[in-house]
Amino acid sequence: MAHVTQNERRAFEIEQAAWNALNEIGATDEVDFPLSLTKLAARWDIPVQEVQFRDPRISGIISRNNGGAVILVNERDTTVRKRFTIAHELGHYVLHWSRSTDGPPDDRVDTERILFGASLLSKEDREANRFASALLIPAPILSKMLEHGGNRMTDLLGAFGVSEEVLRIRIRMIRRRPWLLHEVKTATQYPLDAR
Numbered sequence: 392m393a394h395v396t397q398n399e400r401r402a403f404e405i406e407q408a409a410w411n412a413l414n415e416i417g418a419t420d421e422v423d424f425p426l427s428l429t430k431l432a433a434r435w436d437i438p439v440q441e442v443q444f445r446d447p448r449i450s451g452i453i454s455r456n457n458g459g460a461v462i463l464v465n466e467r468d469t470t471v472r473k474r475f476t477i478a479h480e481l482g483h484y485v486l487h488w489s490r491s492t493d494g495p496p497d498d499r500v501d502t503e504r505i506l507f508g509a510s511l512l513s514k515e516d517r518e519a520n521r522f523a524s525a526l527l528i529p530a531p532i533l534s535k536m537l538e539h540g541g542n543r544m545t546d547l548l549g550a551f552g553v554s555e556e557v558l559r560i561r562i563r564m565i566r567r568r569p570w571l572l573h574e575v576k577t578a579t580q581y582p583l584d585a586r
């Protein structure tokens with residue numbers, strides 16, 4: 392049996408959480424992309440609002456709202472940036488808010504424009520970024536598209552509604568974990584545990 396690190400196991404849990412979220416709204420095929428993030432947020436009763444923050448460095452916030460949550464995104468950001476921010480904030484909701492037994496924790500304000508700078512972001516922000524990329528570019532859907540010849544960068548950018556930076560990072564992430572391409576959607580346990 393292969394040795395599985397805690398980081399690898401957590402990466403799988405995050406991938407699985409994103410795939411489960413997609414299943415909740417029936418977004419498990421190529422035709423469902425680019426993903427409607429507002430549809431997913433609405434499924435969880437989380438309104439999404441575009442606002443003008445005083446501090447233009449703020450990308451988004453997930454905040455308490457009458458016993459629930461609301462996501463605020465910077466109206467000045469590009470469409471692909473807003474999409475990533477919404478997915479990131481949904482990542483906080485799924486990965487971090489659900490762990491709290493007393494309801495949502497303190498508001499989460501994301502001011503960093505850096506997507507995956509490991510040394511600059513908190514562990515929770517790195518996890519929310521991983522969730523966002525798995526939600527926007529699910530490995531099983533990417534695999535299907537690549538199998539059907541959809542490997543031009545412009546086609547993939549349009550299909551997933553993401554920036555080139557996000558797509559490149561996601562592809563690099565998947566190359567380091569090729570099992571993601573086939574095992575996330577059917578796995579009930581971490582794939583390497585079964586080997």
